Amino acid sequence: MRSDKPRDPVAGPDAGPEPPYPVRLSGPVIKGFGRGSKDLGIPTANIPADDLSEKHPELTTGVYYGVVALDPKTYQHETSEGSTSTAVVLPAVLSIGYNPFYKNTVRSVEIHIMPALTEPSPTAAGQEGQTKFNRLPDFYKTKLNLLILGYIRPEFDYVSLEALVEDIRVDCEVARESLLREAYKCYLVDSGKMSGKVSEDREWLLSFD
Numbered sequence: 001m002r003s004d005k006p007r008d009p010v011a012g013p014d015a016g017p018e019p020p021y022p023v024r025l026s027g028p029v030i031k032g033f034g035r036g037s038k039d040l041g042i043p044t045a046n047i048p049a050d051d052l053s054e055k056h057p058e059l060t061t062g063v064y065y066g067v068v069a070l071d072p073k074t075y076q077h078e079t080s081e082g083s084t085s086t087a088v089v090l091p092a093v094l095s096i097g098y099n100p101f102y103k104n105t106v107r108s109v110e111i112h113i114m115p116a117l118t119e120p121s122p123t124a125a126g127q128e129g130q131t132k133f134n135r136l137p138d139f140y141k142t143k144l145n146l147l148i149l150g151y152i153r154p155e156f157d158y159v160s161l162e163a164l165v166e167d168i169r170v171d172c173e174v175a176r177e178s179l180l181r182e183a184y185k186c187y188l189v190d191s192g193k194m195s196g197k198v199s200e201d202r203e204w205l206l207s208f209d
């Protein structure tokens with residue numbers, strides 16, 4: 001169970017991702033248990049977790065942050081200038097594990113895509129009423145590429161659904177603050193002066209065959 005201790009506002013070193021990060025994962029978006037939107041009001045794009053233990057033994061169960069891109073052949077992202085047919089990199093927060101609150105018996109990888117960091121955060125503290133998490137038009141079956149850039153916390157069980165939702169709200173804020181640091185922002189925005197390794201990772205992220 002989660003303790004009442006206040007949470008750190010950022011996770012991972014300021015200097016940028018340290019090994020094993022960035023970790024590359026990709027797969028088609030599949031159906032989950034249908035609880036994300038319905039029970040929690042937090043949609044999560046699930047990708048297959050079948051070969052995770054074999055391919056990524058370093059990924060322990062827990063909550064992570066990173067960046068994602070969706071295949072523009074099947075998903076056109078809406079921007080302020082209209083819809084775009086090139087892939088867009090967006091910030092994300094994800095859980096890898098058994099969702100102890102729901103006692104799942106199989107491991108899942110569930111990604112919540114957040115709005116661009118240039119937009120106001122819908123999950124910032126102190127907003128009136130119930131938190132409204134980011135919601136995009138559905139993109140089941142679309143190929144999703146994900147670069148995991150850091151670890152936030154282990155998975156917990158909770159006394160209530162509200163407590164789980166509040167912790168995920170804070171995860172979104174921790175992910176956002178973590179990604180706003182220069183050494184992480186470069187994965188989201190091409191500033192023209194990124195290192196060769198970052199540029200290689202971004203190229204992978206944006207490649208869909």
Ligand SMILES: Cc1cc2nc3c(=O)[nH]c(=O)nc-3n(C[C@H](O)[C@H](O)[C@H](O)COP(=O)(O)O)c2cc1C
Nearest residue numbers: 032033034035036093095099100101112155156171
């Ligand atoms: C950032 C994030 C953190 C999460 N943390 C936990 C957690 O600590 N414990 C837990 O039981 N589930 C956690 N979840 C998983 C939610 O319970 C899960 O997204 C929900 O059950 C929806 O599942 P579905 O996609 O199968 O419908 C987390 C999900 C996200 C996106």
Ligand SMILES: Nc1ncnc2c1ncn2[C@@H]1O[C@H](COP(=O)(O)OP(=O)(O)O)[C@@H](O)[C@H]1O
Nearest residue numbers: 031032033034036037043044045113136138139
């Ligand atoms: N911000 C978002 N992040 C992730 N998925 C989203 C988002 N907005 C809409 N979706 C859509 O919602 C679906 C996930 O909803 P969810 O209730 O978790 O269902 P499931 O249990 O099938 O994963 C995703 O597969 C995607 O098509």
Ligand SMILES: [Mg+2]
Nearest residue numbers: 032036044045
């Ligand atoms: Mg889901």
